[in-house]
Amino acid sequence: MTRKLYERGYTKQQVLSLYRLIDWVLAMSKEMELAFEEKLLAYEKETSMLHITSAERIGIEKGQTSLIIRMLKRRWGAMDPELEVRLSRLSLAQLESLGETLMDFRDPSDLQRWLDDNAN
Numbered sequence: 001m002t003r004k005l006y007e008r009g010y011t012k013q014q015v016l017s018l019y020r021l022i023d024w025v026l027a028m029s030k031e032m033e034l035a036f037e038e039k040l041l042a043y044e045k046e047t048s049m050l051h052i053t054s055a056e057r058i059g060i061e062k063g064q065t066s067l068i069i070r071m072l073k074r075r076w077g078a079m080d081p082e083l084e085v086r087l088s089r090l091s092l093a094q095l096e097s098l099g100e101t102l103m104d105f106r107d108p109s110d111l112q113r114w115l116d117d118n119a120n
Contacts, residue, residue, distance in 0.1 A: 002043065005018070064092070064095040064096070068099060069084055072108075080108070089119065
């Protein structure tokens with residue numbers, strides 16, 4: 001239903017208002033709420049990603065790469081230029097994955113291992 005509302009041009013605020021009414025009339029179980037939220041987030045992510053131009057994607061990738069490099073340099077000091085080059089070649093999905101695991105790294109060898117395992 002949510003997908004159809006979005007496809008028919010309803011705004012996010014209109015969809016939320018409709019769901020407030022539905023919630024007031026009919027309560028979902030916790031399991032149904034979680035399943036609905038998961039599908040809604042996936043749909044919103046899917047549709048918002050479709051509207052990103054290649055130039056915007058490149059800008060996002062450069063920004064994330066820059067942030068990750070700055071964080072690593074602050075944590076460990078100077079960085080091997082080869083690691084910087086490898087980081088700059090990561091896709092947006094790879095950068096997001098790296099960002100989620102970055103704080104678990106103990107030293108640069110952990111980063112090297114991650115790149116060996118995850119970079120194309």
